[in-house]
Amino acid sequence: MLDRDFSAERPNQKWAGDITYIWTREGWLYLAVILDLHSRRVIGWPPLGRFGFAKSPAGQWSAIE
DSSP, rough: OOTTOOOOTTTTTOOOEEEEEEEETEEEEEEEEEEEEEEEEEEOOBBBGOOOOOOSSOOOOEOOO
16 A cells, blocks of 8 residues: 555655544444555544444544535
């Protein structure tokens, strides 16, 4: 895949994602993001419910416009 090369010469050439979880009073909150490796901006995030599963059947992603 990226072979540890996280540089990009132009926008939308390479994206990277990560997921983490945070304990809250209501249980675990799961956070996943997709980053553009050129601009280092957040591209989108999925609407996650309990246990990290997508809330919608298609697992749609929200995106920043």
